[in-house]
Every structure is written in C-alpha cells, then in structure tokens.
Amino acid sequence: MWRREDTLPIKIGNIVIGGGNPVAVQSMTNTRTEDVPATVSQIKRLEKAGCELVRVAVPTKDSALKLGEIKKSISIPLIADLHFDLSLGFIALEMGVDKIRINPGTVPNRQILKDLVLEAKARNVPIRVGVNKGSLPDSYSKDREGLVKCALDYVKLIEDWGYTNLVVSIKSSDPEETVNANVLLASYVRYPISLGVTEAGGGWRGIVKSSIGLALALKEGIGDTVRVSLTGDPVMEVKVAYEVLRSLNLRRRGVNLIACPTCGRCQVDLESYYQEVESALENITVPIDVAVMGCSVNGPGEARLADCGVAFGKDKAVFFIKGNIIGTFSPREAIKKLISYVKEAERYKDENVTAFLLSTEGDA
Amino acid sequence: MWRREDTLPIKIGNIVIGGGNPVAVQSMTNTRTEDVPATVSQIKRLEKAGCELVRVAVPTKDSALKLGEIKKSISIPLIADLHFDLSLGFIALEMGVDKIRINPGTVPNRQILKDLVLEAKARNVPIRVGVNKGSLPDSYSKDREGLVKCALDYVKLIEDWGYTNLVVSIKSSDPEETVNANVLLASYVRYPISLGVTEAGGGWRGIVKSSIGLALALKEGIGDTVRVSLTGDPVMEVKVAYEVLRSLNLRRRGVNLIACPTCGRCQVDLESYYQEVESALENITVPIDVAVMGCSVNGPGEARLADCGVAFGKDKAVFFIKGNIIGTFSPREAIKKLISYVKEAERYKDENVTAFLLSTEGDA
Numbered sequence: 001m002w003r004r005e006d007t008l009p010i011k012i013g014n015i016v017i018g019g020g021n022p023v024a025v026q027s028m029t030n031t032r033t034e035d036v037p038a039t040v041s042q043i044k045r046l047e048k049a050g051c052e053l054v055r056v057a058v059p060t061k062d063s064a065l066k067l068g069e070i071k072k073s074i075s076i077p078l079i080a081d082l083h084f085d086l087s088l089g090f091i092a093l094e095m096g097v098d099k100i101r102i103n104p105g106t107v108p109n110r111q112i113l114k115d116l117v118l119e120a121k122a123r124n125v126p127i128r129v130g131v132n133k134g135s136l137p138d139s140y141s142k143d144r145e146g147l148v149k150c151a152l153d154y155v156k157l158i159e160d161w162g163y164t165n166l167v168v169s170i171k172s173s174d175p176e177e178t179v180n181a182n183v184l185l186a187s188y189v190r191y192p193i194s195l196g197v198t199e200a201g202g203g204w205r206g207i208v209k210s211s212i213g214l215a216l217a218l219k220e221g222i223g224d225t226v227r228v229s230l231t232g233d234p235v236m237e238v239k240v241a242y243e244v245l246r247s248l249n250l251r252r253r254g255v256n257l258i259a260c261p262t263c264g265r266c267q268v269d270l271e272s273y274y275q276e277v278e279s280a281l282e283n284i285t286v287p288i289d290v291a292v293m294g295c296s297v298n299g300p301g302e303a304r305l306a307d308c309g310v311a312f313g314k315d316k317a318v319f320f321i322k323g324n325i326i327g328t329f330s331p332r333e334a335i336k337k338l339i340s341y342v343k344e345a346e347r348y349k350d351e352n353v354t355a356f357l358l359s360t361e362g363d364a
Numbered sequence: 365m366w367r368r369e370d371t372l373p374i375k376i377g378n379i380v381i382g383g384g385n386p387v388a389v390q391s392m393t394n395t396r397t398e399d400v401p402a403t404v405s406q407i408k409r410l411e412k413a414g415c416e417l418v419r420v421a422v423p424t425k426d427s428a429l430k431l432g433e434i435k436k437s438i439s440i441p442l443i444a445d446l447h448f449d450l451s452l453g454f455i456a457l458e459m460g461v462d463k464i465r466i467n468p469g470t471v472p473n474r475q476i477l478k479d480l481v482l483e484a485k486a487r488n489v490p491i492r493v494g495v496n497k498g499s500l501p502d503s504y505s506k507d508r509e510g511l512v513k514c515a516l517d518y519v520k521l522i523e524d525w526g527y528t529n530l531v532v533s534i535k536s537s538d539p540e541e542t543v544n545a546n547v548l549l550a551s552y553v554r555y556p557i558s559l560g561v562t563e564a565g566g567g568w569r570g571i572v573k574s575s576i577g578l579a580l581a582l583k584e585g586i587g588d589t590v591r592v593s594l595t596g597d598p599v600m601e602v603k604v605a606y607e608v609l610r611s612l613n614l615r616r617r618g619v620n621l622i623a624c625p626t627c628g629r630c631q632v633d634l635e636s637y638y639q640e641v642e643s644a645l646e647n648i649t650v651p652i653d654v655a656v657m658g659c660s661v662n663g664p665g666e667a668r669l670a671d672c673g674v675a676f677g678k679d680k681a682v683f684f685i686k687g688n689i690i691g692t693f694s695p696r697e698a699i700k701k702l703i704s705y706v707k708e709a710e711r712y713k714d715e716n717v718t719a720f721l722l723s724t725e726g727d728a
Contacts, residue, residue: 028625029628030626030630032628057629081627084660133662133665176613201621201623202638204607207572208571208575208608209611211571211576212611213611216580240572247539247540257569258564259564259565260562261594261596262595263394264403278567293563297499298499300498301469301498305506
C-alpha cells in the first residue's frame with residue numbers, strides 16, 4: 001500500500017502535497033464564484049483560519065472568466081472545480097488556476113476531456129480525478145469496488161494520454177465506505193490522495209462523520225490533503241480539519257482547548273468561561289494547550305499538564321503555566337491572565353514566554 | 365486482546381454491557397444533583413435522546429440522599445460518581461443506585477474503599493474503576509503505561525477482596541493516548557470497557573476529539589459503553605455518541621442526514637432547508653437516511669441512494685423515496701413532503717411505508 005511517505009510529490013501553486021509533506025488543509029467556497037468580492041472575502045477568511053488550498057465552483061463562463069481576478073487577490077493556490085461543461089476548464093487554465101478537478105461522473109465525452117488534459121499538461125497544471133459516489137457513472141457498481149475501478153479507469157486514461165501530474169480522490173457520504181475505498185485505492189495508485197467524506201451534513205453531524213472518515217484513513221497512512229465538507233460556513237471546515245490533524249498528532253496549529261463537561265460538582269458557569277476563552281483565542285496560530293477546568297477532581301491535574309490552565313474551585317481559580325502554580329485569583333482575573341498569557345505566546349511565536357511568566361508571578 | 369465479543373457481560377440495572385451486547389450510550393448530568401427536579405428533567409431529556417445509562421455527581425451528603433428520589437423518577441440505570449468522600453457511596457448504595465464509579469486518584473484510603481467494595485458486593489452492584497489522566501495518583505507515570513498500571517492495580521485490589529462485577533475505564537484528554545491506553549488495557553482485562561475521551565472541550569472541538577478517540581478504539585473492537593464528554597448540554601453528548609456509532613455501523617438510531625456543503629453551483633439557501641429538516645426530525649428514532657442536496661452534480665445520486673431525499677435545482681426540487689422519483693415540486697413543497705414522509709416512517713416504526721408512498725405519488 002502507498003502511504004503518505006510513499007506518494008508522489010505534486011506541486012499545486014506554492015504548495016507540495018504527497019511525498020511525506022505535511023497533510024495540507026483545503027476547503028471550497030460557497031459564494032457565487034461570479035461574485036468576486038464575496039468569493040475573495042471568503043477565501044481571505046479561509047486563509048486566516050489556515051486554509052492552504054481553495055477550490056471554487058466553475059459552473060458558468062462568467063465564473064471561469066473571474067478566476068484570474070480572484071487568483072490575483074489571494075495568497076493560496078486556487079483550484080477550479082469542473083463538471084459537465086469542460087470547455088470552461090480551458091478558460092480556467094488561461095486564468096492561471098493552480099489545479100483543476102474533474103469528476104468522471106460529469107465528463108460529457110472523452111474527446112473534450114482529452115483536449116483538456118493535454119492543455120493542462122502543456123501548462124503543467126495538476127489534475128485531480130475526483131470520484132463521488134453521488135455522481136458515479138452508471139456503468140460502475142455503487143460500492144467500494146465500483147468507486148475504485150472508476151478512479152483507476154480515469155487515471156489510466158489520463159496516463160495513456162501521457163500525463164501523470166495527478167491527484168486522486170474517492171468520496172462517499174458513508175465514512176466507513178470512504179475509508180475502505182481509499183485503503184483499496186492506495187494499494188493501486190501512488191498519486192497523492194485528497195481525502196474527505198462527502199455530503200456529510202452540517203454542524204455536529206457533519207463534524208462526526210468527517211472526523212471519523214478522515215481519522216480512520218489518516219491513521220492507515222492515507223491522505224495527503226484533507227477537506228472537511230460541512231453544510232454552512234467553510235471556515236468551520238478548516239477549523240475542524242486542524243482539530244482532526246491535531247488529534248492524530250499530524251499537524252499542530254492554534255489552541256488545543258481542554259475543558260471538562262462539567263457535572264454536579266462544578267461550582268462556576270464553566271461553559272460561559274469556556275466560550276469566552278474560545279472566542280478570545282480564535283485567531284491564535286501558535287500551537288498551545290489551554291485547560292479550562294471546573295473542579296478539584298481532574299482540574300489541577302489537567303491545568304498542570306497543559307501549557308497553561310485554570311482550575312476553578314468555588315469563587316476562586318488557580319492559574320498554571322507549564323505545570324507551575326502562578327497564583328490563586330478570582331475566576332474573572334484568572335481567565336484574564338490565561339487569555340493574555342496565550343496572546344503573549346502568540347506574539348513571541350514560540351513557547352518561550354518566560355518574561356511574561358515572571359511579570360505575572362508578581363501579581364500572585 | 366479482549367474485544368467487545370469477548371468481554372464479560374455486566375448487568376447494570378436493566379442493561380447488560382459487555383459480552384457482545386450493543387455498545388451502550390451513556391452520559392452524565394451537569395445539574396446540581398441536590399436539585400432533584402432539575403436533575404430528573406435533564407435525565408428525561410437524555411432518555412428521550414437515547415441515553416441508556418446516566419451518571420450523576422455525588423459530592424455531598426445531601427446529593428447522596430436525593431439519589432433514591434431521582435432513581436424513582438427515571439427509567440434508565442443510575443450511576444453514582446464518587447470522589448474523595450467514599451462514605452457517600454454507602455448512602456448511594458442504600459438509595460438503590462445501579463452502579464458506582466470510583467476513581468483511584470480520589471480514593472482517600474484503602475480501608476474505606478475495601479468497605480465500600482464489600483458493601484457493593486453484598487448488594488451485587490457493579491463498580492467502575494475509572495482512571496483519568498487529570499487525577500492519576502502521583503505514584504504512576506503520566507503516560508499510557510502509568511494509566512494502565514493504575515487501572516490494573518485497582519482491579520487487582522478489588523479482585524483480591526473477592527469482587528469481579530467490574531467495569532474499567534481509562535480516559536485522557538488526548539484522543540490518541542486514550543486509544544493507545546485502552547488497547548493496552550484490553551490486552552489485560554476481560555471486564556467491559558467504558559470508553560471516552562475526557563475533558564475534550566465543547567462544541568466542534570470536543571466533538572472532533574471524542575469522535576476520533578471513540579472511533580479508533582471501537583474500530584479495534586474495544587468499548588462496551590461510550591460516553592462523549594462535551595462542555596455544555598449533555599443531550600448533545602448522546603446525539604454525538606449515536607452519530608459515532610452509526611458512522612461505524614455499530615448502532616442505528618434516528619436520522620442520518622446527508623447534505624452537501626454547498627458551493628458556487630448551489631442555487632437555493634440549502635443551509636436553511638437543512639436546518640429546517642434537522643430540527644423537524646430531531647426526535648425521530650427510526651433509522652433512516654435522509655438526503656438534502658443542493659445541485660445536479662451529486663444531488664440526484666445521493667437523493668436516490670438514501671431512504672428519501674430532495675435534490676434541488678433552481679426554483680424546483682425532485683423528491684425521491686427509496687430510489688424512485690416521486691415528483692418535482694417547489695422547494696418548499698418538497699421539503700414538506702420529505703419531513704412528512706420521515707414522520708410517517710417513524711409512526712410505522714419500520715421502513716415499510718408503502719401506503720404513504722402511494723398516497724404521495726398522486727400529487728406529483
């Protein structure tokens with residue numbers, strides 16, 4: 001089986017995926033692509049959240065013609081998502097997109113696909129062969145084998161036309177089927193795999209399905225780039241992707257929040273403190289473990305093990321940095337100190353915030 | 365390694381966990397246990413969401429004395445969570461709780477633990493030895509080996525006192541550590557394992573960590589009962605637990621929502637239709653796959669593969685039941701039909717809703 005370390009490196013704009021490079025986080029806009037300001041603004045929000053590759057739908061000639069303007073205004077590689085009308089792919093390539101995605105289920109005929117592949121080859125722009133169960137051509141069985149066979153057939157077709165600058169994906173709305181199909185796929189192809197559970201739904205439902213599908217495949221060494229699909233704001237897709245990668249110790253970015261579920265033992269409104277901390281630290285990028293704990297059972301232990309933490313008692317809170325007790329404060333004061341500590345850590349962009357630690361000790 | 369099929373069956377009130385029984389879903393209240401109306405009301409909400417076992421904190425004598433009244437008012441087994449003051453465990457047993465949980469990190473001395481174990485034995489009430497990294501006794505290393513050694517030491521202690529009606533858990537706030545510790549634990553003990561990632565945080569962060577920790581262990585055959593820990597309303601813990609179990613095809617309960625993330629190709633406000641469907645079908649218990657899809661790429665395919673589904677175009681929607689097109693309707697009408705179809709399926713408690721299907725066909 002070809003694992004992440006063994007896949008071929010493929011360059012997409014300024015990012016290389018595959019070949020053991022860090023698993024790249026991608027997302028897709030849900031604005032009308034024709035609306036350049038809205039699309040660029042959403043991509044900038046995605047970039048800020050850590051998105052490393054962005055895909056946009058290209059359903060119309062107007063949307064294809066806007067890709068150049070979009071590309072000029074953003075910093076991450078731009079991917080054109082093509083279905084049905086592949087003639088738009090030529091415009092997308094002309095506009096300088098960094099990758100194109102084709103779907104075997106929406107290719108109108110092989111001649112136009114071949115022409116597009118040769119154009120991409122001439123420009124050395126990578127192509128993703130992206131198979132989705134919801135649009136699998138009728139000639140394939142609607143199961144793992146059918147999904148894999150479809151991907152392999154189209155990869156072979158493109159290879160036969162002399163192009164190997166490829167990425168492959170197989171997505172199902174069933175997390176287990178997605179994992180099983182990708183494991184089988186990885187036994188056949190050495191191209192980087194773009195991993196995701198499709199049509200996962202929104203909110204908690206989609207987060208569960210995506211987390212499980214991604215984690216089970218990534219744990220097998222499969223997946224060079226990931227996309228979490230959620231009904232709603234795509235910024236959440238990026239946040240969830242990083243949380244998945246952090247949970248598997250594959251990437252670390254931003255705050256890892258450790259907080260108890262609360263129980264009848266908790267004597268503060270922990271949920272509101274939790275939300276305050278989460279919201280204050282939303283844009284932190286430095287990897288840091290932050291504990292917000294409600295009682296004396298696991299509170300002091302978790303707060304001590306984290307980079308920084310607060311363990312609440314009744315009307316008071318102990319603030320820890322790197323396992324050391326900084327002092328006992330009012331809940332409000334402790335939360336304030338926690339937040340400013342993390343912001344200092346972000347400012348120094350490393351975890352050496354001794355100066356701040358010393359300046360804080362005096363207040364205890 | 366002892367997997368789910370091999371673990372010993374342990375009876376907790378009217379539920380048996382272990383021995384290959386379905387993975388039971390549990391949660392814990394976060395009301396003050398002393399407040400009986402609030403606690404009972406929360407447990408009733410948990411029951412409605414499918415919670416099969418519920419744990420309550422017992423931090424005070426008053427809370428222990430209220431357990432009998434709570435137990436009388438609920439239908440699922442009640443578990444007393446004991447820390448520090450184990451004398452409260454005797455009251456809890458007297459009040460008729462169905463299981464007690466002790467934590468090696470909060471046992472004040474071995475004599476009182478022994479007395480409590482013998483009392484539980486006399487009443488044949490199971491005990492969970494619940495180890496948490498945040499409260500691991502100092503004498504153990506703060507890693508997988510230390511966590512497992514602590515659990516095994518306390519299991520051995522209780523076995524030496526002649527009691528084997530046990531459940532074991534090891535929880536860390538790191539999903540991978542939780543999985544690795546439970547895999548090691550399962551190589552030593554045949555008692556059912558209560559699985560969960562502790563202090564996972566709230567919202568999307570906690571959902572990701574819990575989903576991954578649970579899925580990776582369950583996939584290894586480990587976990588006889590699960591608890592998702594989330595900062596916030598515990599009803600969400602139960603919903604997430606079922607979504608995890610459904611994603612692994614271990615349990616099926618309620619609606620599986622399949623919906624696209626939307627993109628520049630989508631011409632309706634899919635997110636609001638999604639939320640409308642989700643909210644209308646919140647209390648459905650019959651297992652059913654429902655697709656709400658935004659465009660012609662994967663829409664018709666997913667809607668056809670689901671038990672029922674709607675695939676939107678511009679200003680119209682195709683409604684499918686069991687792979688058959690029922691008709692093309694306005695978006696509003698299609699959503700209405702989808703919701704009433706699922707409610708009919710719930711009413712008949714099976715998937716044989718032919719009568720409804722026939723009555724709907726006429727409208728097309």
